Amino acid sequence: KLELLQARHKSLLGTSVAMPKFSAVARAFAMGASLALVQGAELSASSTTPLAEELAVDDECAAHGASEDCMLNALQLRGKRLMQKATATAADDSEATGAGAAALLEAFASTKAGLRFKSPRAEAKDRDGSAKATDFATCDMKTSKCDIDSFDGKVTLVYPGGETRCWNGEDYAFIVNPGHRDKLMIFFEGGGACWEANGHEVKQCTDSIAQSRKDAGVNKGVQNRSDIRDSFEDYTIVEPIYCSGDAFVGNATQHWTKGDHAQHGYANALSAVRWAQGNVDPELSSLVVAGFSAGALGTVSWANTILKAFPHQRATVLLDSFAAIFPTGTEPFTVKQWGGCSTDLFSPAIRKSCEDGTFSMKGVLEEAMRENPAVTFAHIQSKYDESQIWFFKAVAMSHHQWDESKLDWKGFYQRSNALFRELKANHKNYALFYVSGFHHCFTPTPLYYTAGAAGDNAITATGSHRLYSWVEQLVQSGQGPIQCDGIRADTSEFSNDDLEYCDRSLVA
16 A cells, blocks of 8 residues: 555655555554454544544453454554654654654555544455446357367367356356467466354455456456566466455355355365366466465465476475465364365365364475475575465454454564475475565566565675566576565564564575
8 A cells, every 4th residue: 555655646655655664554553454354344533532542442451352443443442553653753753754654654544534444345446446347258168169269379268167166156257368289377366365263254355257257357467468578478378267256265155144155265266276277288388376365274274285287397385375374273164164174175184173273274385395306496585575464363353362353563574484384394395585575466566577675676795686587587497596685684683673584594
């Protein structure tokens, strides 16, 4: 949101603006405000409730696990309180930041009558400006084989039929961007999640085929074939678009108070994989399995299956902007609710862990890495991704894990860093591209070509890459040095509030 406002209000930003410090203030407010949306509540910036009263309400609710209404009120108040702190900080730092930062904060606060922080499913609309419906050719497998030759090179929306469904009951479709038959990318789309816990029905997922089409990655990022830097221009790209809210593992129907909803993500993804099996070469020269946001979770779950289903000379797995950091115990609960434990997507050992409550996406990822040692698995991750933190807090709140819901951007960076450090220590086929910032998703956006370790539009001088060139090297050679910008230090010895450091053991 800060980046968007920077673009809209460039005239307010003089050379005296200390953006790194201001960015931290804005991030803190944005993530606090996001909590108000656990149940879709509106954050009001016009309340006249005294700050002391706000603190009392907030603390009482958190201490006693009070009613949903009480907690929502407390979340709204916390967001307003953070706004007050941000404004005060901007005033205190006026000599360093100038009038531009305060003006930008005012614009940030006044957007859309008070403020409504966008959830990740709405965020996609801003990736390349306002969302516009994309017209694709269509093919229905109930009346046609929909083989790739019949598409005549056109991007095509394929309706597979069968058990496939969107959350709202609509017929499902996946997108095919035709290319060479010996090069395949399966690119899992993101779009939030929908789940229920303790009576809280949390609907923060793309639920329709229309919205999925708008959010698809076609003509952007790794699929921008008009960009000369695109190294995937000749790949056949199959994009299982996302409208089930279950990270592509669901095999259930949810019976919510306002109706029944299909979470058939497993069948949806399977239809795309099966189509690809019938339309590409028996052996691929290159296979890439990738996904962004919730699609990165889908990539973790499907990687092993896809790598075994398509014989290949070389392969790469790219996990963009979801590290699978969850509140304690919520992963097996959620995946089981979605029906993922009952599918043959996971190995018998993983299915058992799903049933007995010890399941983790980390365990799924590590199993795939062990069984495919010649394949490089790579995370692409902002150090303090606001959308990942948003979802962590939402899951924690719905499970009444009040302490976990206090996770801030510093804690998130430390947790994700610990995960990546362990993956690097245990697996030689692991790579990481850390971006200093809070942006969510790179591979389906123009930032794929501009981002570097130092930020969305920045690289460092020594041994660094733009993201797109790093990915190209990774896909071609299987080798990619871990990218991270900042002072090398042990996490225990570093206390910079901006967290512009890199774990020494991770980047050594």
